[in-house]
Amino acid sequence: MRVTIKEIAKELGLSHSTVSRVLNDRQNALVSDTTRDRIVATAHNMGYRPNRIAQALKGDHSGLIGVFMPEGHEYFFNEVLFHLRRLIERDEHELIPFTCSDLQVESSWLKLLRWDLEGILVFDYLLFVDGLGQALMHHRGFVPPVVGLFNSTSQLDDFVAIDFNTAMKSLLNHFVDGGYHRIAYAAAPGSFQPVEQRFAIYSEFVQRLAMRPIHIHIKGGTTLCESARLSALSLLSNMPELPDAIFCQNDEIALGVYRALRERNVAVPGEVAIAGCDNIPFMAYLDQPLTTLTLPVQEACKIAWETLQHRISSPDQPHVKRLLEASLTIRASSRRTVSD
């Protein structure tokens, strides 16, 4: 069925350990050039391919890195996955993604732990909302090194996350400078909490300037965009006085809100300014390109992987809790001066 080193050995009247030695090509392999050539040739002829599973089982170094992430097709996750994969494969490891729905975080986590992973990268910003994260890490039995990604309040020992402080304040000031004073915060219901940095900054800012906080809860709908659109439409129907600027917790929400406003002929940014977060590529292509907070995704991935590698090779180093700054990307959707 599958060509193994044993078959190659039998074919040549050698032992399978000799074959293994040659094929792994350790430079100190003491094999005569003739046998080496014979082995390489027959391996090629027979279509030999080393069995990754057996290699991983064998031992100390499976070469497998798990990535634990929310299921769903939001663009951001896949962008991150893309970068992580490049980095990890460059270093001769393999990335295996494991997804989990909101409802089955624990069973998905256990599924992941069944693999012989050398290390795990976790998108924990969704997982910690309900305190599940701690539980995850405290399972009995061995858990390989874990590095968190994109949760600045992570309870993991090691994480790389984003500091929105500067960018978020810049954005709010940018709104105010543009003459916007009824600034709303749009997000999924679970996000209106002090642990959510962007929300905390917003709350404090609004309070300091004696503005009234406006919370837009995004819920219902099939996709996040559609949720946002529907929530915004209902807002437009029911709210006596509209906000004149809306910060949306991510670009998908911003897109839905944008669409709702356009459907009701509300000018963007003329009547209402919009900003999103994540800077997913599509958003620059709208009629009014979207102002957004840009995350140093690539750098975050790089540091997370480096951190994980260190933790794997030397488990007792001090914890790494790294924050990278987001930056403000201003586009037309929030510029007062741009004609609509």
Added chain:
Amino acid sequence: MRVTIKEIAKELGLSHSTVSRVLNDRQNALVSDTTRDRIVATAHNMGYRPNRIAQALKGDHSGLIGVFMPEGHEYFFNEVLFHLRRLIERDEHELIPFTCSDLQVESSWLKLLRWDLEGILVFDYLLFVDGLGQALMHHRGFVPPVVGLFNSTSQLDDFVAIDFNTAMKSLLNHFVDGGYHRIAYAAAPGSFQPVEQRFAIYSEFVQRLAMRPIHIHIKGGTTLCESARLSALSLLSNMPELPDAIFCQNDEIALGVYRALRERNVAVPGEVAIAGCDNIPFMAYLDQPLTTLTLPVQEACKIAWETLQHRISSPDQPHVKRLLEASLTIRASSRRTVSD
């Protein structure tokens, strides 16, 4: 380090095969209730988790399904991956995605073949462009069952693909009915070939109506959107007479083209109508929501997985070459009557 059945066995003074029997819970497992309970309890206490790698190595049934797909973060792929994963996990298998860049298809394919996969699903529509596909399948050594996805000219024995015939003709007629007569086809350079069904239909249609074919080659740029935008901008500068309708081979291209037109104050659909393909969710949220060809993605995934399962369990069944019809989703970007 890692808790194994042997340790559980030692702990209880049993043999590891008894432990295995209990933990696998074969219904015909003949074990006394007392030992069973003891084993289950200690397994839980010790934090035992079966080793997926060892299970897969053991034998006949690894439970692993590979998905071979182009790297990059285009939305469509991840939507497909999402559906496939749901289906495959529902049937107690695990999906492992393998990505490949355009330049390293072969080495990526070999990497995939090193895993003990029970079956493989291949996005082959990119791979066959340069005839590499055949080569891939003709490697020496064992290759598990393979089912192709989304390439109607696949050279694989089994595939599930999309028939654009009806939808594409409807779209072209829709353009003509709207009074558009200079219809362009925008795609990556490799796609202007007769094997590309949509292009073939376009070519024939244009010829039949004695219209002049207009080919817009999308190239350069970092992302597909940006390529499209730049290509369209250069077109706008250089072409004496613009097309009045543009079919784009996918929605990302359509978005870039849309943006370019808006930047140059070309009215959509007033002066130029646009349509895309794939119906990725974001496109319904533009100022002028995008007309597009909608693929029955979910159904295609379902049938592909069923086909693969059949092929795995009974390798000698007749080939399955299944075509599913795309449909036309008309939105504002191509409606003549909509005010701009």
Added chain:
DNA sequence: TTGTAAGCGTTATCAT
């Protein structure tokens, strides 16, 4: 009802 032993495909440590 439970234990023994072989085997999956590797790699690595010993002998020879």
Added chain:
DNA sequence: ATGATAACGCTTACAA
């Protein structure tokens, strides 16, 4: 320079 053997963790006949 090469071969025999054990080990990774598991499943599964077969033996007791």
